[in-house]
Amino acid sequence: MWFKDNRSESKRKRGNRRIAPARQSFLMVHARVLDQKKDRMHKTGAIVLMMVVLAAAVWVAHLLGDLLKRKLFSECDRFVIRQLDLSSDGKLQSWHIKEYAGLEEGMNLFAVDMDRVCKELSSVPVVSSVKVNRRLPDTLVIRITERVAVARLGNGGNGYFLGVDRDGYVLGPSSITPNLPTISGLKDKGLRPGSRVIDPAVVDALKVLDACDSVMLSQMIRIRDVDVLNPDFLNLTLTKGESVMLSRDNVENKLQKLARILQSSSKKGITLASIDMTVDKNFPGKNQ
Numbered sequence: 001m002w003f004k005d006n007r008s009e010s011k012r013k014r015g016n017r018r019i020a021p022a023r024q025s026f027l028m029v030h031a032r033v034l035d036q037k038k039d040r041m042h043k044t045g046a047i048v049l050m051m052v053v054l055a056a057a058v059w060v061a062h063l064l065g066d067l068l069k070r071k072l073f074s075e076c077d078r079f080v081i082r083q084l085d086l087s088s089d090g091k092l093q094s095w096h097i098k099e100y101a102g103l104e105e106g107m108n109l110f111a112v113d114m115d116r117v118c119k120e121l122s123s124v125p126v127v128s129s130v131k132v133n134r135r136l137p138d139t140l141v142i143r144i145t146e147r148v149a150v151a152r153l154g155n156g157g158n159g160y161f162l163g164v165d166r167d168g169y170v171l172g173p174s175s176i177t178p179n180l181p182t183i184s185g186l187k188d189k190g191l192r193p194g195s196r197v198i199d200p201a202v203v204d205a206l207k208v209l210d211a212c213d214s215v216m217l218s219q220m221i222r223i224r225d226v227d228v229l230n231p232d233f234l235n236l237t238l239t240k241g242e243s244v245m246l247s248r249d250n251v252e253n254k255l256q257k258l259a260r261i262l263q264s265s266s267k268k269g270i271t272l273a274s275i276d277m278t279v280d281k282n283f284p285g286k287n288q
Contacts, residue, residue: 079136079137081138081139101117112140131144148175151205168206
């Protein structure tokens with residue numbers, strides 16, 4: 001005969017009662033997590049959808065804006081170019097500017113790429129700056145500032161010189177005049193119009209010429225040639241034949257002293273043959 005142990009069964013029932021609430025709590029937490037994930041997915045999907053719709057709206061607005069711009073401006077007969085107002089402060093003629101910029105009457109004023117026009121004109125060696133403007137309804141205005149040669153580059157052995165402006169940009173032969181000073185003894189090879197001089201000695205020579213262009217110095221110091229061959233000093237030849245060895249440091253101060261020396265010599269009726277200004281003071285010189 002078997003007897004049922006009521007105590008064991010009672011313990012199992014109490015254990016089941018303890019497990020059931022815990023399992024139910026776990027299921028409820030799991031369900032909440034799933035709901036939160038679904039909610040985040042819905043929100044993310046809504047944000048993505050809004051971004052796509054916004055991007056599409058911007059794209060459509062851009063297309064409509066371009067279409068409206070073409071109809072109102074770049075395809076409108078009212079803005080056809082009937083006059084090209086082109087001028088330069090130098091030797092460039094209006095037909096030069098027209099050719100370099102690729103412009104013609106009959107083009108639409110708003111269809112002209114002004115950045116391209118500026119770029120094309122700025123690539124011309126003699127051009128320093130360009131201003132392009134529209135004058136409604138039918139005129140394109142271009143104003144050019146040209147580079148001005150301050151010296152001739154080369155030795156002139158074959159009668160061929162290039163020009164150079166104060167910023168070191170090389171210009172063509174048509175930019176120079178016979179009375180410009182020369183810069184000789186160049187180390188830079190292959191210079192051509194549009195390139196820029198990088199030789200420090202030539203840069204220093206240009207600074208000397210620029211300083212001597214001032215009102216105070218130009219009356220006394222008139223340079224015919226600047227020889228830059230020696231790495232330690234510049235050899236200046238003045239218009240009266242004087243030779244000046246000028247160190248490349250403290251140039252402006254020494255040029256002022258040179259002007260005073262030449263002025264004093266002129267008043268005394270003395271013509272100098274040479275003067276050494278590579279020292280700081282007591283500059284040795286020779287008379288002609």
